[in-house]
Amino acid sequence: MTFAARTRVLTAALGLAAATAATVAFGGAAHADVAAEQARPSAEKLPQVSADRLLKVAEEQVGTKENAAGGGTKFHSWYMGSPRAKETVARDGGNVKAYTNAPWCEMFVSWVGEQVGLRPTVGWDAYTVTHAQWFKANKRWGVQAEPGAVVFFDWDGGSDLSGIDHVGFVKRDNGDGTITTIEGNTGNGKVEQRVRPKSQVTGYGYPQYTS
Numbered sequence: 606m607t608f609a610a611r612t613r614v615l616t617a618a619l620g621l622a623a624a625t626a627a628t629v630a631f632g633g634a635a636h637a638d639v640a641a642e643q644a645r646p647s648a649e650k651l652p653q654v655s656a657d658r659l660l661k662v663a664e665e666q667v668g669t670k671e672n673a674a675g676g677g678t679k680f681h682s683w684y685m686g687s688p689r690a691k692e693t694v695a696r697d698g699g700n701v702k703a704y705t706n707a708p709w710c711e712m713f714v715s716w717v718g719e720q721v722g723l724r725p726t727v728g729w730d731a732y733t734v735t736h737a738q739w740f741k742a743n744k745r746w747g748v749q750a751e752p753g754a755v756v757f758f759d760w761d762g763g764s765d766l767s768g769i770d771h772v773g774f775v776k777r778d779n780g781d782g783t784i785t786t787i788e789g790n791t792g793n794g795k796v797e798q799r800v801r802p803k804s805q806v807t808g809y810g811y812p813q814y815t816s
Contacts, residue, residue, distance in 0.1 A: 652722040656753025656814045663717045663787040666796040676706030684712040689729045710772050713789025726813035733769040740810030750778040755810040
């Protein structure tokens with residue numbers, strides 16, 4: 606099943622058919638409190654973590670693969686057991702079990718941030734659009750590819766956050782119109798290192814790293 610098709614399945618499972626819930630989940634005007642929904646980015650009491658350290662943790666996950674149903678990873682298990690899962694269900698409808706075989710690129714990014722202690726500035730969610738909105742609302746959004754940045758993709762090349770399809774981490778800017786990334790839930794259902802054209806990038810979220 607394609608990523609887009611699986612996303613439609615997840616949408617139905619979580620009860621996002623209701624117009625209000627869909628607007629909230631996918632970037633409409635009703636989602637006015639996105640900045641307050643998670644802890645605001647703050648450098649206070651955060652561990653001293655470099656982008657290289659976060660990327661090392663992400664790289665260590667390369668090869669982790671989903672099961673035949675599209676789930677079964679430690680990223681799914683972690684997210685479903687986190688308080689954030691209950692918060693996003695309260696926001697979007699459905700139930701926590703609906704995340705069992707859900708598209709997991711966001712869960713991977715969130716899990717990596719949690720492992721290095723940077724949840725407050727990496728963020729955590731199960732939806733690419735609301736995660737991007739959170740970075741933008743907190744003025745940590747831009748168009749420069751920086752190592753450790755959270756990169757948001759629209760396969761159609763759009764600049765509107767509502768069209769975001771996928772997310773990962775930037776490893777490096779290759780200087781030729783492409784970036785090297787580390788992503789979960791790629792087309793092969795794994796964590797992989799990929800090379801992506803910048804033309805598919807909607808924007809970047811910037812966690813707080815040490816220099």
